[in-house]
Amino acid sequence: MTMSNTGGRRKPPTIHDVARVAGVSRGTVSRVLNGGHYVSPAAQEAVNAAIRKTGYVVNRHARSLITGRSDSVGFLLTEPQEKLFEDPNFNVLLRGCTQALAAHDIPLLLMVAGTEDERRRIMRYITAGHVDGVLLVSSHSGDPVAEQLRDAGVPLVQCGKPMGLGSKVSYVAADDRDGARDMVRHLLSLGRRRVGVVTGPLDTPGGVDRLAGYKEVLTEAGVAIDDRLIVSGDYSRASGEAGAERLLERAPDMDAVFVASDLMAQGALTALRRAGRRVPEDVAVGGFDDSAAATESVPALTTIRQPYDRISNEMVRVLLAQIGGEDPAAVILPTELVRRDST
Amino acid sequence: MTMSNTGGRRKPPTIHDVARVAGVSRGTVSRVLNGGHYVSPAAQEAVNAAIRKTGYVVNRHARSLITGRSDSVGFLLTEPQEKLFEDPNFNVLLRGCTQALAAHDIPLLLMVAGTEDERRRIMRYITAGHVDGVLLVSSHSGDPVAEQLRDAGVPLVQCGKPMGLGSKVSYVAADDRDGARDMVRHLLSLGRRRVGVVTGPLDTPGGVDRLAGYKEVLTEAGVAIDDRLIVSGDYSRASGEAGAERLLERAPDMDAVFVASDLMAQGALTALRRAGRRVPEDVAVGGFDDSAAATESVPALTTIRQPYDRISNEMVRVLLAQIGGEDPAAVILPTELVRRDST
DNA sequence: TTCTCTACTGTGAACGCTCACAGAAGCATG
DNA sequence: CATGCTTCTGTGAGCGTTCACAGTAGAGAA
Numbered sequence: 001m002t003m004s005n006t007g008g009r010r011k012p013p014t015i016h017d018v019a020r021v022a023g024v025s026r027g028t029v030s031r032v033l034n035g036g037h038y039v040s041p042a043a044q045e046a047v048n049a050a051i052r053k054t055g056y057v058v059n060r061h062a063r064s065l066i067t068g069r070s071d072s073v074g075f076l077l078t079e080p081q082e083k084l085f086e087d088p089n090f091n092v093l094l095r096g097c098t099q100a101l102a103a104h105d106i107p108l109l110l111m112v113a114g115t116e117d118e119r120r121r122i123m124r125y126i127t128a129g130h131v132d133g134v135l136l137v138s139s140h141s142g143d144p145v146a147e148q149l150r151d152a153g154v155p156l157v158q159c160g161k162p163m164g165l166g167s168k169v170s171y172v173a174a175d176d177r178d179g180a181r182d183m184v185r186h187l188l189s190l191g192r193r194r195v196g197v198v199t200g201p202l203d204t205p206g207g208v209d210r211l212a213g214y215k216e217v218l219t220e221a222g223v224a225i226d227d228r229l230i231v232s233g234d235y236s237r238a239s240g241e242a243g244a245e246r247l248l249e250r251a252p253d254m255d256a257v258f259v260a261s262d263l264m265a266q267g268a269l270t271a272l273r274r275a276g277r278r279v280p281e282d283v284a285v286g287g288f289d290d291s292a293a294a295t296e297s298v299p300a301l302t303t304i305r306q307p308y309d310r311i312s313n314e315m316v317r318v319l320l321a322q323i324g325g326e327d328p329a330a331v332i333l334p335t336e337l338v339r340r341d342s343t
Numbered sequence: 344m345t346m347s348n349t350g351g352r353r354k355p356p357t358i359h360d361v362a363r364v365a366g367v368s369r370g371t372v373s374r375v376l377n378g379g380h381y382v383s384p385a386a387q388e389a390v391n392a393a394i395r396k397t398g399y400v401v402n403r404h405a406r407s408l409i410t411g412r413s414d415s416v417g418f419l420l421t422e423p424q425e426k427l428f429e430d431p432n433f434n435v436l437l438r439g440c441t442q443a444l445a446a447h448d449i450p451l452l453l454m455v456a457g458t459e460d461e462r463r464r465i466m467r468y469i470t471a472g473h474v475d476g477v478l479l480v481s482s483h484s485g486d487p488v489a490e491q492l493r494d495a496g497v498p499l500v501q502c503g504k505p506m507g508l509g510s511k512v513s514y515v516a517a518d519d520r521d522g523a524r525d526m527v528r529h530l531l532s533l534g535r536r537r538v539g540v541v542t543g544p545l546d547t548p549g550g551v552d553r554l555a556g557y558k559e560v561l562t563e564a565g566v567a568i569d570d571r572l573i574v575s576g577d578y579s580r581a582s583g584e585a586g587a588e589r590l591l592e593r594a595p596d597m598d599a600v601f602v603a604s605d606l607m608a609q610g611a612l613t614a615l616r617r618a619g620r621r622v623p624e625d626v627a628v629g630g631f632d633d634s635a636a637a638t639e640s641v642p643a644l645t646t647i648r649q650p651y652d653r654i655s656n657e658m659v660r661v662l663l664a665q666i667g668g669e670d671p672a673a674v675i676l677p678t679e680l681v682r683r684d685s686t
Numbered sequence: 687t688t689c690t691c692t693a694c695t696g697t698g699a700a701c702g703c704t705c706a707c708a709g710a711a712g713c714a715t716g
Numbered sequence: 717c718a719t720g721c722t723t724c725t726g727t728g729a730g731c732g733t734t735c736a737c738a739g740t741a742g743a744g745a746a
Contacts, residue, residue: 025726057471062702064404109450128400368696405732
C-alpha cells in the first residue's frame with residue numbers, strides 16, 4: 001500500500017534526512033549548505049548526492065529564525081498610483097531588481113504604500129526585521145520614509161538622488177546634468193539657437209540638474225539664457241503638452257526644445273503638431289529617459305538613455321553590500337544620447 | 344549610561360516580553376494574537392496594552408516554522424519580457440493583487456520566470472513550501488507551469504481562462520465573448536455593416552472567445568460573415584497596425600473594425616490615418632481592455648472595459664479560499680462598454 | 687456535598703535550522 | 717613521547733512561535 005500523493009503536499013525532507021542518507025551529521029550538512037568550508041571532499045560529495053537524491057530544499061524560516069536574517073528584500077513604492085500606471089520606466093526597474101536579486105537567491109517583496117495606513121503597516125513590517133533591506137522608489141524625493149528607515153537602521157537604497165543632501169542614505173541615479181548637457185549640445189550642433197526647455201519638477205534633484213545642464217551648455221556656447229524659453233512640468237504627458245504650448249506662445253521663434261522626459265516629449269509633439277510646426281524641420285525635440293514612449297512616438301524621439309538595467313543592478317549590489325555591513329554609497333551612472341527622428 | 348541606538352537594530356521584543364509585561368503566559372498572548380478565542384476580556388486587554396507598550400510585532404519566521412504556512416503568496420509571471428514592458432494591464436493587476444493581499448497582511452513575492460533556469464529555481468522555491476499559493480499570469484495559456492504546480496498540490500489561481508479545459512485549475516477572467524458581443528452590437532447600432540475584426544492569438548481562449556462573440560452577433564443580425572474582414576494579431580501595437588492595413592487591402596469598404604486589444608487598436612488608428620480614413624466618420628474603431636492606451640489614443644478609443652480591479656480582488660479571494668482548503672473555482676466577470684470618440 | 691461542564695490559563699515539546707563548542711585524527715615540531 | 721597546530725566532525729542548545737495537553741476556578745446540577 002503506497003502513500004497517496006493526490007491533493008495535499010508531502011512533508012518535505014529536512015537536513016536530518018539528508019544527514020542520514022549521506023551518513024554524516026546535521027552540522028556537516030549545514031556547513032556544506034553554507035559555503036562548504038571545513039568539509040572534506042568526500043563528505044562534500046556525499047552530502048551533495050544526498051541532497052539531489054532526497055530533493056532537499058532548505059527551510060528558510062528555520063534558518064531565518066536563528067540567523068536573524070530574512071534573506072529577502074523589499075521593493076517599496078511610495079506613490080499613490082501614477083508612477084505604477086504611467087511610468088514605463090518603473091516596470092524596467094522592477095524587473096531588473098527582481099532578476100538581480102534572483103541571481104543571489106533572494107526573493108523580492110513588493111510593497112506599495114499608497115495611503116497613510118499602508119505606509120504605517122509597511123513600516124512596522126520592515127522595522128520588525130521581516131526584510132533585510134529596502135529598495136526605495138519614490139518621486140517626491142524628500143520622502144520621510146527614507147529617513148525613518150535610515151533612523152531605524154534598515155539598509156536602504158534609493159532610486160534617484162534624494163533631495164536633502166544631509167541625509168546619509170545610499171542612492172543610485174543617472175547623471176542627469178551630464179545627460180542634459182549632451183542633449184543641449186546636440187541641439188546646438190544642429191545649428192539651433194532658440195532652444196527651449198520643459199523641465200521636470202524643480203523640487204526634485206532630477207528636475208534641477210537637468211535644467212542646470214541646459215543652462216550650462218548654453219552659457220558655454222555664448223547663447224543668452226532667455227526665461228521665456230524655460231517652463232516646467234511634472235513628467236506627465238499632459239504637462240509636456242501644456243509646456244510646449246506655453247513655450248510657443250512666449251517664444252514663437254523657438255527652433256528646438258529639450259523636454260526632460262519622454263512622456264512629456266510625447267505631449268510636446270502633440271502640441272507642436274497642433275500648432276502646425278514640423279518636427280524636426282521647424283522644431284527639433286529632444287527627450288529624456290529612452291523609455292518605451294520614445295520609440296512609440298511619431299516621429300521617434302531622440303533622447304537621453306537612462307541605463308535602467310545598470311541602475312537596478314547597482315541598486316541591488318549596493319543594498320547587499322550595505323546589508324553585509326558596508327557604508328552607504330552613492331552611485332552615479334553615465335547616460336547616452338540616442339539619436340532618432342525628432343532632431 | 345543609555346544604550347546607543349545609532350546604526351544597528353535593537354533586538355525586537357518577543358512574545359515572552361509581552362507575556363511578562365501583561366502578567367500572563369506565552370500561551371495566552373499567542374491566543375490573543377490568533378483571534379482571541381478562550382481568552383478573558385481582562386487578559387485580552389492586558390495583552391493588547393502590552394503589545395502597544397512594547398511595540399511587539401510577531402516573528403513570522405518562528406510562526407511559519409511551526410505552522411508550516413508561510414503566510415505569503417507568489418505572483419508568478421512566465422513571460423520573457425513583452426508583457427511586463429508593453430502591457431499596461433499588467434501593472435494594474437500587480438498593484439491590485441498587492442493591495443488585496445495587504446488587506447490580509449500577506450506579502451506578495453514577485454517572481455519572473457524568463458529563462459528555463461529561472462523557471463526551475465522558482466518551481467523549487469514554490470514546491471518547497473516557501474509560499475502558500477501562487478497567482479499566475481502567463482499569456483501562452485497552455486503553460487506547463489500551471490499543471491506542474493497543480494500536480495504538486497500548490498494552490499493556484501490563473502489570470503485568464505486556461506487553454507486545456509481538462510486541467511482542474513482555478514482562474515479568474517473577464518467575459519471575453521460577452522464583451523465582444525457588446526462591442527459588435529454597438530458598431531451595428533451605428534449603422535455600420537462592413538465590420539472587420541482584428542482578433543487576438545487564436546491559440547488562446549481570449550482570442551477565440553472574442554472572435555466567437557463577433558461572429559455570433561453578426562449572424563444574429565443577419566449580416567453575412569466575410570472572411571476578408573477577419574485577420575488575427577498578437578495583441579501588440581505592431582500587429583494591430585499590420586492587421587488594419589491588411590483589412591483595408593482586402594475590404595476597402597470596411598466601415599467599422601473591432602480590434603481585440605487597445606494596444607492593437609492604437610496601431611490600427613495609425614494605419615487608418617495613413618490610409619486617409621477618418622475615425623470615426625469613415626471607419627469606427629472599437630478596442631478591448633480599457634487600458635491606459637485607450638485614453639491616450641487620438642481619438643480616444645471606445646472600448647470594452649475589463650474590470651482589472653475586480654479581477655485582482657477575485658484572484659486573491661479565490662486563492663485564499665483554496666489555501667483554506669476549498670476546491671478550485673472559476674470566476675468570470677462581466678465587462679462594460681465604454682464609449683469615447685472612436686465610434 | 688460532589689460531580690460535571692464550561693471558560694480560561696500555563697507548560698513542555700516541537701518545528702528545522704545554525705552556532706559554539708568539544709573532540710578526534712593527522713602531521714609536523716620540540 | 718609530548719605538544720601544538722590544522723582540518724575536520726558530531727552534539728547540545730537555542731532561535732520565537734504554536735499546539736496539545738493538563739490543570740484551575742467557578743457555576744450549575746444532582
